[in-house]
Amino acid sequence: MDDLRLPTTEELVMMSPVQVEIGAHELEFQRRRFEAASAMFMSRVDTCGAFLADGHRRVAAWGRATNNWSTPESNRMAKLARAFKALPKFAVACMEGRIGVAQMHAVAAVAANPRVKDWLADADDLFATSAEELEFDEFAMMLRHWEELADADGARSKYDKAVSARDAALRFVGEKAYLDAQGPAHDGVLFEQVLNHFIDIEWRTEWDMLAAVHGDQMHPSLMERTPAQRRFDALQRVFAAAGEAAGSGADGRGALVNILIDQRTWEHELEQLLGGDPDPIDPSHAPDRRCQDADGHVLDARAVVAAAMVGQVRRLVIGAAGVPLDMGRKQRLFRGSLREAVLLAHRNCTHTGCLVTGGRCQADHLQPHAEQGETKITNGGPSCRFHNPFKNNGYRTVRDTRGRYITVRADGTTIGWPVLLQHTAHLRTDGIPDLSRQPVRPPP
Numbered sequence: 316m317d318d319l320r321l322p323t324t325e326e327l328v329m330m331s332p333v334q335v336e337i338g339a340h341e342l343e344f345q346r347r348r349f350e351a352a353s354a355m356f357m358s359r360v361d362t363c364g365a366f367l368a369d370g371h372r373r374v375a376a377w378g379r380a381t382n383n384w385s386t387p388e389s390n391r392m393a394k395l396a397r398a399f400k401a402l403p404k405f406a407v408a409c410m411e412g413r414i415g416v417a418q419m420h421a422v423a424a425v426a427a428n429p430r431v432k433d434w435l436a437d438a439d440d441l442f443a444t445s446a447e448e449l450e451f452d453e454f455a456m457m458l459r460h461w462e463e464l465a466d467a468d469g470a471r472s473k474y475d476k477a478v479s480a481r482d483a484a485l486r487f488v489g490e491k492a493y494l495d496a497q498g499p500a501h502d503g504v505l506f507e508q509v510l511n512h513f514i515d516i517e518w519r520t521e522w523d524m525l526a527a528v529h530g531d532q533m534h535p536s537l538m539e540r541t542p543a544q545r546r547f548d549a550l551q552r553v554f555a556a557a558g559e560a561a562g563s564g565a566d567g568r569g570a571l572v573n574i575l576i577d578q579r580t581w582e583h584e585l586e587q588l589l590g591g592d593p594d595p596i597d598p599s600h601a602p603d604r605r606c607q608d609a610d611g612h613v614l615d616a617r618a619v620v621a622a623a624m625v626g627q628v629r630r631l632v633i634g635a636a637g638v639p640l641d642m643g644r645k646q647r648l649f650r651g652s653l654r655e656a657v658l659l660a661h662r663n664c665t666h667t668g669c670l671v672t673g674g675r676c677q678a679d680h681l682q683p684h685a686e687q688g689e690t691k692i693t694n695g696g697p698s699c700r701f702h703n704p705f706k707n708n709g710y711r712t713v714r715d716t717r718g719r720y721i722t723v724r725a726d727g728t729t730i731g732w733p734v735l736l737q738h739t740a741h742l743r744t745d746g747i748p749d750l751s752r753q754p755v756r757p758p759p
Contacts, residue, residue, distance in 0.1 A: 333728045337738045344412045344739035350419060351409035358396035394423040401426055401435045408443040413736060418446040418454055425458050431465040434598050438465075445602060448719075450732070452611060452662065459613045461601035474499060474615040494550075501618040504608040513549035513556075521545070574619050577605040584620040609674050611662040665712045665720040666702035667731035673697035681712050696720055 327335060357378060360366055366377035375393040378384050384392065398419075399406035405422060408414050422442050426435055438461065445457055463470040481498035521540060526533040540548070579596060586593045596604075606616045664671040665679075676697030682689075683706070696712060709725025715733075722730040 332724070333726075336730070340735045340738040343415075343735065347412040347414065347416055347419075348410065350416045351406070351412075351414075354392055354395040354419070355399055355406065355410060357392055358399045361393075361396055362400070391420055391423065394427045395419055398423040398426040401432070402439045402442060404439045405443040405446070408447060412739065414443070414446045415451065417451055421451075421455055421458055422446065425462050428462060428466060428469070430469050431462060434465040437599060441599060441602070447736075450719075456607065456611060456613055457601050457604075460604035460606070461598045463613075464596050464598040464601055464604070467595060470615075471617075474618070499615065499618060500612055501614045501622060504610075504612050504614065507610070507612075508608075509553060510546075510549060513552045514546055516552065517545040517549045573609050574614065574623070575605045575607055575609070576616065576619060577603055580604060580606055580616050581620065584616045587617070588620060609662070610672050661696055661720060663697070664699040664702055665696040665722070666698065666705065666710075667720075667722040667733075669699060669702055671699035671701075675699065677703055679703055679712075681714065 322330070322338065330338070357374060360377065361374040366374045369377070369380075371377040371380060373393070374396065375386075375389045378392055379386060379389040382389075399409070402422070405414070409419050425431065441461070445454055449457065477497075477499040481502075483494075483496040483498075486493045486495070517540075521538055522533070525537055525539070529537060579600065583593050583596055606619055607613050661673055663669055663673060664676050665681075676699045678695055679698035681694050681696055696714075698712070711723050713721050713723060715721055719733070721733055724730060728734075
């Protein structure tokens with residue numbers, strides 16, 4: 316790495332945002348290739364048994380001894396080395412720097428499941444393409460769905476264990492009380508929805524009270540409680556409300572959870588619940604699979620369908636005609652079910668890199684209404700309060716041919732990872748970059 320020279324702070328100040336981003340992309344490209352090369356080297360050491368010469372019983376032990384890796388790191392690299400053997404096209408994409416380090420290890424963890432080995436060869440193209448094209452959270456979700464389909468018995472067993480091992484206990488230790496609970500994920504999303512609602516109440520109540528004192532000088536740093544304290548106070552409100560409901564005879568089912576589920580999965584699970592015996596869903600359909608709440612928690616499809624039948628959750632079936640998704644241009648704002656569909660269309664704010672969940676965003680037009688933008692789901696997306704005003708500075712969000720949201724600067728350049736491969740294409744021949752050069756090489 317002697318040829319690598321990073322720009323100084325003074326040099327960075329003189330670069331444009333695009334130039335800074337390209338420099339980061341070039342470093343990321345090298346990081347990916349070195350990680351993949353280390354795993355490929357380890358794979359070949361494992362294949363030829365070179366680790367046995369010095370008395371190492373497993374290649375993971377060899378990596379730990381040779382490179383001073385931690386045990387978890389050595390095990391992760393050994394899993395990736397084995398995944399490269401089972402997924403040759405995926406391995407090539409990793410070696411070429413087209414796939415991120417986190418994506419590599421996410422695939423390796425799934426491939427290490429012995430019950431999915433019969434499906435791995437067919438998933439080679441899928442993993443290589445999806446790891447390159449999807450943002451990490453979406454890719455990780457796709458892997459979860461693929462593993463559920465490839466190891467249906469194992470996934471069902473894990474869910475059944477979560478149900479049978481459910482527990483809640485209140486314990487007192489000295490002056491403190493501890494509330495512990497565990498159970499299936501589909502119940503957890505209901506708990507989370509309710510708790511977040513009460514956390515928002517606590518935040519708004521405290522803000523309004525202090526704003527009356529500080530006026531225009533009010534700032535989050537003036538909040539008197541920590542986030543942890545507000546969470547506990549919100550939990551107090553939950554139990555207080557439950558106590559009042561129990562006293563009045565209410566059934567406690569006032570909370571409503573939105574679940575996204577694809578048509579194929581919905582019909583498959585519904586047929587099973589009705590006593591049918593449908594064919595298993597091919598894992599190759601994992602990219603189209605949806606069974607999650609609005610924040611992206613992957614849920615057990617059987618439990619979701621059963622809960623929907625008794626009214627505990629509200630489903631948005633992808634592709635179903637029952638929800639009016641296109642209301643034309645006569646409607647100025649996103650309202651009702653259309654607004655909810657827009658906010659559920661993406662898990663987070665559509666500004667690249669923003670993690671504000673869709674449920675806490677505003678339903679925004681991608682092409683502004685003033686520019687003949689239509690009020691329909693294909694022209695909408697969630698935008699948080701911080702990033703929504705950015706469109707006044709020339710920033711805009713568009714959707715590419717895959718339906719992926721892309722943030723574009725006023726000068727037409729794209730923010731973030733979707734252009735990483737374009738920015739680093741020249742490194743296949745140029746080798747290690749000098750990131751201090753001016754100007755940074757533009758994309759081809």
